Amino acid sequence: MGNLDYDAPLLEALRRVYGQRLGLFIESIGTPGERLYARVNTLRVEPGVLLDRLAERGVEALRDEELPEAIYFRVRGPFRVELKDRVVVASKEAAESVALGANLYAPGVVKCPGDVRRGDEVTVVTRSGLPVGEGVAARDCREVPGSRRGLVVEVYRSLYETVRVRELPEFAEGLIYPQSLPAMYVARQLKLEPGELVVDLCAAPGGKTGHAIELSGGRVRVIAFDRSRGKVERMREELSRLGHLPFVEAWVADSRYAHEDFSWLKPDEVVVDPPCSALGVRPKLEDRKTYGSVLALVNYQLQFLRAASRMVKPGGVVIYSTCTVTVEENEEVIERILEEVECLEVDEVRVGRASRGVYGRYRELFARFHPHEHGTPGYFIAKLVKRRSC
Ligand SMILES: C[S@@+](CC[C@H](N)C(=O)[O-])C[C@H]1O[C@@H](n2cnc3c(N)ncnc32)[C@H](O)[C@@H]1O
Structure with missing residues (x-):
């Protein structure tokens, strides 16, 4: 387990997902994987043009096999790092x-x-x-x-070496945004029809908000909530760097109550990407967590889903995603909200190379990325639709 300090019930929860392959999972989250992904801001540049521009300066970047806006830089290592006196x-x-x-x-x-x-x-x-x-x-x-x-x-x-994306001139010019591949599949599940209103309930630093704007060609309006004032300010800076400010409003709010505090908002689509135990995030050099902290997050995650399901228009879509791997925060959260809110149905998440869910009657409709299988962070995506009759 190296520097990962997880209590016995949490390890049991992870065993529920990975069984005999738990060791492989733990080993892989200790490393960054072989690819560092970034999203090309397609509102400003064609991915091919950007790749040529990078290549001219000797920066090696490659196209993802599936998502046209996704490019990646190779990660090399591990290398030996010497311990100096200071x-x-x-x-x-x-x-x-x-x-x-x-x-x-x-x-x-x-x-x-x-x-x-x-x-x-x-x-x-x-x-x-x-x-x-x-x-x-x-x-x-x-x-x-x-x-x-x-x-x-x-x-x-x-320990590892790759391109310093944030130091590239293309980053400063707002042509790229560092984002993992699974995270890019979240906005990809939205319909994004021209004129739609999209609400992102847990938006900072703005990854999914920005992607939704780009995929729509700037033809949707996004309201991006986050509870932290500082994060909302940094998100505005980030969205301004990308040239997205004309399409988005970033509001400081506790979005668990957005359906009450902003009851006039009737979004066509809502993104719920709430705080989670982040067990899929890599590289994990050290981490300390208990099963109790996971359960506390489950209750928090359900609150955002309740708000989303109340706000969204009949016929509208709610996308739920996490960068974690426990069944409790993923498949079970969806089952629980379906038990509570009669108006919701599960729809299929469309992804090329992910696996399906690991638990429950809707497992075939969910998407999961496993670090040791897909080379990505661990990730979960579900899609809910509110019945038109509701
Ligand atoms: C997983 S991050 C979101 C990442 C973001 N969707 C992206 O793609 O860049 C979760 C975010 O939820 C925010 N958050 C936590 N509690 C909140 C609340 N009650 N209301 C609104 N935002 C909240 C956190 O500040 C954090 O920025």
């Missing part, structure tokens, strides 16, 4: 980025010893001391506490 401790998310070759920025620093000076050689480590990258301190550590921006370690060697 170490800088990074947060979980920042360490996972550094492990893929990203630099370390101030918000991701957990501990930077006061004697580290600009120009010193350092190793970036996880909280549990796992070395993820070697680099050079870009500033004195004593300047870091309290600072919200700025480079702290310029990384020159990491």
Whole structure:
């Protein structure tokens, strides 16, 4: 299990999904997989034109076999990372980025010893001391506490190597958006007919919202909710970089109550991509979770589905997705909402190379991505339709 600390009931829940292949699953989520995906902003550029432009500068990017807007960069490694005398401790998310070759920025620093000076050689480590990258301190550590921006370690060697997507000029120009392949299949399930209103209940940082706008050719309007003011501000910046602001409104709200607080909104389609245990996210260098925390999330996830099913127009669509793998947060959440809300039916999620659900009477209609089978993060997608008579 390495640095994964899951209690016995959670391991049992994972065994329910993977059985004898649990070891393969655990091993694969410890690595990033062989491909790092990004979405081409098709409102601004043709994928082929973008790939040619990257190739001209010697940046190797490849087309996904199935989704035209999906491109990927190869991930190489693992490489050996040396533990130097001076170490800088990074947060979980920042360490996972550094492990893929990203630099370390101030918000991701957990501990930077006061004697580290600009120009010193350092190793970036996880909280549990796992070395993820070697680099050079870009500033004195004593300047870091309290600072919200700025480079702290310029990384020159990491566990894995791939293209630094966020440092490409194409990123700054809003031509690409880093997004996993399964996440791209979520907006792909929407109808996106011209003039539709789409509501994204848990929208930040805006991945599915932006994709829906692009797939519709800018012909739908999206209202993107998130509870966190800071995340909504960053989402607006991100959507502005992509040129999507004319098509979207980003609102700060607790969207579990959106059907009451915004009762005049009658969306044609709703996306529910709620907080989840993120057990499918990779690479997972360290993680600590209990089965109890998973069950608490299930109740939270159901609240968003209740709001979605009340808001959506008769005949409308609700897409539910998670980046996790437990049956409790996926197939069972759908079964529970179907028991509660009579108006909903399950429709088939259309994906080329995913597997079907692992549990329940609707399993053949769901999509699941398994890290050790599909090379992607672990992911779940379900599609619900509200009966026209409701
Ligand atoms: C899995 S992330 C969404 C990712 C996003 N859909 C995307 O594709 O980029 C879940 C989001 O739900 C937001 N959230 C959590 N509780 C919420 C609530 N009660 N109301 C609205 N948003 C909430 C979190 O702030 C977080 O940004």
